[in-house]
Amino acid sequence: MLIDHLSQQLQQRRALGLERVRRIAEGPCRPDLPVSWPGTNADAATDASQPMLAFCSNDYLGLAAHPAVVEALAEGARRWGAGSGASHLVCGHGRAHERLEQALAGWLAPLWPEGARVLGFGTGYLANLALMTALGDARTTLFTDRLNHASLIDGAQLARAEVRRYPHNRVDRLESMLLECATPLKLIVTDGVFSMDGDLAPLDRLLALAERHDAWLVVDDAHGLGVLGEAGRGSLAHFGLRGRRLILMGTLGKAFGVAGAFVMADPVIVEWLLQTARPGIYTTAAPPALAEATLASLEIIRGPEGDARRAALQARIRQLREGLAALLAAHPGCGWSLPESATAIQPLLIGDNHRAAALAERLHQAGLWVPAIRPPTVPEGTARLRITLSAAHRPEEVARLLAVLGQALQDPAGGPR
Numbered sequence: 144m145l146i147d148h149l150s151q152q153l154q155q156r157r158a159l160g161l162e163r164v165r166r167i168a169e170g171p172c173r174p175d176l177p178v179s180w181p182g183t184n185a186d187a188a189t190d191a192s193q194p195m196l197a198f199c200s201n202d203y204l205g206l207a208a209h210p211a212v213v214e215a216l217a218e219g220a221r222r223w224g225a226g227s228g229a230s231h232l233v234c235g236h237g238r239a240h241e242r243l244e245q246a247l248a249g250w251l252a253p254l255w256p257e258g259a260r261v262l263g264f265g266t267g268y269l270a271n272l273a274l275m276t277a278l279g280d281a282r283t284t285l286f287t288d289r290l291n292h293a294s295l296i297d298g299a300q301l302a303r304a305e306v307r308r309y310p311h312n313r314v315d316r317l318e319s320m321l322l323e324c325a326t327p328l329k330l331i332v333t334d335g336v337f338s339m340d341g342d343l344a345p346l347d348r349l350l351a352l353a354e355r356h357d358a359w360l361v362v363d364d365a366h367g368l369g370v371l372g373e374a375g376r377g378s379l380a381h382f383g384l385r386g387r388r389l390i391l392m393g394t395l396g397k398a399f400g401v402a403g404a405f406v407m408a409d410p411v412i413v414e415w416l417l418q419t420a421r422p423g424i425y426t427t428a429a430p431p432a433l434a435e436a437t438l439a440s441l442e443i444i445r446g447p448e449g450d451a452r453r454a455a456l457q458a459r460i461r462q463l464r465e466g467l468a469a470l471l472a473a474h475p476g477c478g479w480s481l482p483e484s485a486t487a488i489q490p491l492l493i494g495d496n497h498r499a500a501a502l503a504e505r506l507h508q509a510g511l512w513v514p515a516i517r518p519p520t521v522p523e524g525t526a527r528l529r530i531t532l533s534a535a536h537r538p539e540e541v542a543r544l545l546a547v548l549g550q551a552l553q554d555p556a557g558g559p560r
């Protein structure tokens with residue numbers, strides 16, 4: 144009964160072009176990545192790996208396989224062992240975790256004029272569940288952008304708070320909702336950089352709104368931290384913002400190239416999270432060696448090598464956007480479009496699920512790994528290639544992607560229509 148039911152549902156997803164397949168990376172996260180492509184049946188799982196050129200990771204600064212970060216991880220494991228042994232509140236909170244929280248707080252201190260504190264979490268998903276559930280009590284309204292990350296949406300659903308979703312980046316609509324709001328506590332919740340579109344939230348206007356309406360601003364900066372702003376301090380620094388009403392969630396598995404997440408905010412907020420946030424309490428602390436690797440990564444990010452890597456990333460972004468703009472201008476009516484994005488996330492909108500999947504498949508045939516992102520991850524009718532760039536990409540590699548996309552536009556059999 145259950146199996147029949149699920150088989151039918153799976154069949155339906157397949158028919159809608161929504162089936163997902165996991166490719167197997169056979170090496171460290173780098174632009175040139177050997178990949179195995181198992182079929183959906185077990186017999187095909189012996190496919191030999193092929194070298195692929197990948198435009199799909201969130202390793203924006205190329206730190207996931209950086210020798211200094213890898214060495215810190217190995218050295219950390221030799222010093223602290225493999226596992227932490229327990230949750231943070233039992234006996235899993237080690238000196239390495241403590242040092243990491245303090246180093247992150249020192250790096251980001253300029254964003255809080257009156258002082259702030261950092262609390263680590265196992266993943267960004269957990270940190271967002273923690274924030275939404277621990278702060279979103281029955282006296283609170285959560286105002287969330289419609290395109291926020293799934294973890295914020297799930298967290299808001301779990302919270303006891305009232306939830307109001309506002310249209311993407313529509314500050315005017317948000318303000319009307321704030322004016323109507325009757326609860327004593329208000330949290331505006333937004334991605335700093337939107338994960339499937341690469342555009343920025345208008346954080347300057349959102350913080351001004353928060354200050355005007357006695358609300359707090361929660362910023363999930365998974366894709367901005369390390370990449371944007373002075374010393375890589377992220378989206379808030381990009382806008383030159385600072386303020387007591389900021390609550391920042393940063394992840395450590397993207398530009399940092401490791402794993403984990405943290406929240407930084409007023410010390411009272413952080414103490415409340417430490418005392419009450421279940422996704423922080425009822426889970427084993429991350430291996431201390433990960434904290435050592437993240438410390439090494441932070442040293443790179445905040446220094447001159449970080450500046451050089453951010454500049455290299457910006458150059459690749461410019462190259463890709465200029466190349467795509469030229470291609471689209473040469474093929475008016477091709478149905479593709481390239482929305483505004485100044486970040487490492489570059490969405491090439493295709494629209495139809497099957498066409499997006501077919502284009503990704505065509506790129507794969509040419510040795511390029513660019514994921515097609517389809518509903519429900521993005522709204523219906525906005526299937527896209529999500530091209531992500533890294534400081535580790537070379538100009539020739541971006542040029543190769545542009546050349547293959549150009550061929551797809553010219554060849555009607557494999558092209559957009």
Ligand SMILES: *Cc1c(COP(=O)(O)O)cnc(C)c1O
Pocket residue numbers: 265266267268269271292294334338363365366394395396403404
């Ligand atoms: C990736 C991501 C998360 C989740 O972070 P993990 O550490 O991968 O769990 C949260 N928010 C946004 C916007 C993300 O892109």
